[in-house]
Amino acid sequence: MTSQLIRISMPARIKQFFLASALIALAPLCHAELATELYSMKAQAYINSEAAIDQLNTLKNTAVQQDLRAEQWYWLRLAEAQGIIVLLDDMQISLNAAANVIKQTENAEAQVQLLLLQGVLAQNNGALAESKTHFTNAIAQAMAADLKHLELRTRVELAYTYTLEDNFQDALETNHLAHMEARELGDIFITALAEDIYGAIYGYMDQYEESIAYYQKALAGYQQLGYQQYTSSAIFGIATSHRYWGKYQEALKYFHQHEQLLSHTTREGSKFYGYYGIATTLAAMNNCDAALPAINKAVNTEGPKDYKAELYKLQAKCYIKQQQLSEAETALNAAIDIFAQLPDLTDTNWQIETLLIAAKLAQANNNYPLAFALLSNYSEKKSRIDSATYSEKMIAYKATLENQQKDLKIKLLTENAKTQQLTANNQMRVNKLQKMLLIGLSLTVLIILAFVYILYKNLKRISELSIRDELTGLYNRRYIFNYLNNILSNEKEGKQFSIIIADIDNFKQINDNYGHPAGDSVIKAIAKLSLDTLRMTDVVGRIGGEEFLFILPRIPPKQCEEIVSRLLQAVREKAFTLPNGEVIHVTISMGICHNSADITDAKTIFHKADEALYVSKNNGKDQINSVENAALST
Known part of the structure; x- marks a missing residue:
C-alpha cells in the first residue's frame, strides 16, 4: 500500500x-x-x-x-x-x-x-x-x-x-x-x-x-x-x-471533485487519473462488483504503464475473490508483462506484489506447493526491501521534522548575535573618538559588558537549541547519536554499555482521542520519569515523536535490565493527568541491545535495539525485549 x-x-x-x-x-x-x-x-x-x-x-x-x-x-x-x-x-x-x-x-x-x-x-x-x-x-x-x-x-x-x-x-x-x-x-x-x-x-x-x-x-x-x-x-x-x-x-469525494474540475476536457487521457483514483478506492473498499467496471474503464484509457500495472494487479485480486481464476491469471500476466518493460521497478514493492497475487491464485487453484514457493519468494524479497529502507526512512523523516524549525531559530539567533556584536563595536569606536573622561570610560565598559552578557546568553541559547529537544528538554537525536558514535570509538568507554529504544504504546490514539496537547503532556511526563528512574550518568534523549533513546554506559547487562524494568513498572503505575483534568494510564515498549565485539558502529547497535523493540510491539506491547533474550518483562 x-x-x-x-x-x-x-x-x-x-x-x-x-x-x-x-x-x-x-x-x-x-x-x-x-x-x-x-x-x-x-x-x-x-x-x-x-x-x-x-x-x-x-x-x-x-x-x-x-x-x-x-x-x-x-x-x-x-x-x-x-x-x-x-x-x-x-x-x-x-x-x-x-x-x-x-x-x-x-x-x-x-x-x-x-x-x-x-x-x-x-x-x-x-x-x-x-x-x-x-x-x-x-x-x-x-x-x-x-x-x-x-x-x-x-x-x-x-x-x-x-x-x-x-x-x-x-x-x-x-x-x-x-x-x-x-x-x-x-x-x-x-x-x-x-x-x-x-x-x-x-x-x-x-x-x-x-x-x-x-x-x-x-x-x-x-x-x-x-x-x-x-x-x-x-x-x-x-x-x-x-x-x-x-x-x-473522503477519498471518493475529492476524486469526484477532481473529475468535475476536468469536466471541460474532451480527451479521455486527461481523465485517466480520476478513473484510476476511483477504481483503486473501490478496490480498497473490497467492493469488487463496483471496482471491476471502474478498473476496466481506467485500463482502457490512455495512461502510464506503471499505473496500468497497478490496475491489473487490483483486477487480478478481485477476480480471485470472485473465483474467476482464468480472468485473474490473464490480468496478473498483463501486470507482469508491464513490469518486465520497466527494469527500474524490478524488486520494488510494486513489482514483488505480483508474487503475492500469484501465490493467492495458486492457492485458489489448489496448487499448494507452488503457492508456498511463491509466498516464500515474496517474503524474502519483502524482508530485504524493508530492512534496507526502514531505518533510513525513519531517521531521515525524524531528523528533518526535528531540525527544520530548529535550524531557522538558530539562524535567527545567530543573526541577532552578529547585530549585537556590530552594535557593541560601533559603541566602542564612538566612545574612543569622543575621548570621554573616567565617567565616560566607565559607562563604555558597562555598555560593553552588557552586550557581552547578551551575546553570552544568546550563544548559550544557541548551544542549548542545538543539543536539546524543545518539548522535553532531553537531548535531541542529533546529539545522542553523536554521543553514541563517540562512545563506540572510545576504547575505554565502549567496552561495556547498553542502549534502549523506548516507544509509547498506542500514542496515536491519545492524540486522536484527547488532542495533541494531551499527547505532549504524556511525552513530557514520561521524559521526567525516565530522568528520575535512570542513573545520573545515563544519557537520555528523544529521537522523534513518542520515541526515546537511552544510553547506559559502564553497566553490566543484568543491572541495565533491572533499571529499565523499574522504568517500565513506573510508567504502568503512573496516573497521567491531561490538560483537561482527565486521568489516563499509559504503557511503553522497549528494546535493548548490549554492546558486543561484533558491533562496530552506531547504525548496527541501533538497528538491533530497534529489532528488539519490534518484538516487544509485536508480542503485545508493555514489555521489554533484548536482542539476546526473550521478553524480559510482561
Whole structure:
C-alpha cells in the first residue's frame, strides 16, 4: 500500500512541472508577433491545456517557417501541453523534434527546459536512472546560465525522483533547500510546488495527516495564482492520501471533485487519473462488483504503464475473490508483462506484489506447493526491501521534522548575535573618538559588558537549541547519536554499555482521542520519569515523536535490565493527568541491545535495539525485549 502512494501521486508532479514551464516564451528569441501570441497562451494552458494544444496546432506552419528560434519554442511548448493531458507518445515525438532544433540554436534556456521535460517523461515511463541524469544536467546548466526559476523547478522534480527510489533523506534535503529558496525569493509557484512534493513524500512514509496538510498548502498557492490544472492535481493528492489513510468516503469525494474540475476536457487521457483514483478506492473498499467496471474503464484509457500495472494487479485480486481464476491469471500476466518493460521497478514493492497475487491464485487453484514457493519468494524479497529502507526512512523523516524549525531559530539567533556584536563595536569606536573622561570610560565598559552578557546568553541559547529537544528538554537525536558514535570509538568507554529504544504504546490514539496537547503532556511526563528512574550518568534523549533513546554506559547487562524494568513498572503505575483534568494510564515498549565485539558502529547497535523493540510491539506491547533474550518483562 505504501509503495503505491507515490506512484498515484505522480500526476500531480507531471502536471506541476509541465504547467510550470508550459508556454513561458522569451520574446527576444522569436519573431515578435509569434512570440507575443505564444506568451499570451500561458494562462490559457494552465486553465485548459487542450485549447492551448489546438491553438498551437494552428501556429505550427508559421512557427516552423519563421526561423529555428521560433521553431524550438513551438516544439517545447507543444511537448509541455501534451504532457499535461498524458499524451506521452506525442510528447516524445515533440521532444525529439525540439532536440534536433536546439542542437542548432544552442539556446541555454531552451536546452534546460528540454532536459527538464526529458527527465519528467523518463520518470513517468519508470526510467528513474535516466530521469535523474536529465535533471542533474538541467540543474548544472541552469546554474551556469543563472536561470534560478528553472533550477528550483528541476530540484523539486529531482527530489520526487529520489522519493520513488525510497531515498528519503536526499528527497527531503533537496526539496527543503528548494522550498526555502523559493520562499526567500517570494516565488509563490515554486513554494506551492515544493509543498506538493512534501505531500507526496510524507504520504509515501504513511504520514497521511502531514501529507494532506502540505497538499492543502499547495492547493492554496495554486488557487491564489488561479491555476486550475494545478488545483486539480493538488486535489488528486489529497484524495489519494485519504484513500491510503482508509478514509474512503473522503477519498471518493475529492476524486469526484477532481473529475468535475476536468469536466471541460474532451480527451479521455486527461481523465485517466480520476478513473484510476476511483477504481483503486473501490478496490480498497473490497467492493469488487463496483471496482471491476471502474478498473476496466481506467485500463482502457490512455495512461502510464506503471499505473496500468497497478490496475491489473487490483483486477487480478478481485477476480480471485470472485473465483474467476482464468480472468485473474490473464490480468496478473498483463501486470507482469508491464513490469518486465520497466527494469527500474524490478524488486520494488510494486513489482514483488505480483508474487503475492500469484501465490493467492495458486492457492485458489489448489496448487499448494507452488503457492508456498511463491509466498516464500515474496517474503524474502519483502524482508530485504524493508530492512534496507526502514531505518533510513525513519531517521531521515525524524531528523528533518526535528531540525527544520530548529535550524531557522538558530539562524535567527545567530543573526541577532552578529547585530549585537556590530552594535557593541560601533559603541566602542564612538566612545574612543569622543575621548570621554573616567565617567565616560566607565559607562563604555558597562555598555560593553552588557552586550557581552547578551551575546553570552544568546550563544548559550544557541548551544542549548542545538543539543536539546524543545518539548522535553532531553537531548535531541542529533546529539545522542553523536554521543553514541563517540562512545563506540572510545576504547575505554565502549567496552561495556547498553542502549534502549523506548516507544509509547498506542500514542496515536491519545492524540486522536484527547488532542495533541494531551499527547505532549504524556511525552513530557514520561521524559521526567525516565530522568528520575535512570542513573545520573545515563544519557537520555528523544529521537522523534513518542520515541526515546537511552544510553547506559559502564553497566553490566543484568543491572541495565533491572533499571529499565523499574522504568517500565513506573510508567504502568503512573496516573497521567491531561490538560483537561482527565486521568489516563499509559504503557511503553522497549528494546535493548548490549554492546558486543561484533558491533562496530552506531547504525548496527541501533538497528538491533530497534529489532528488539519490534518484538516487544509485536508480542503485545508493555514489555521489554533484548536482542539476546526473550521478553524480559510482561
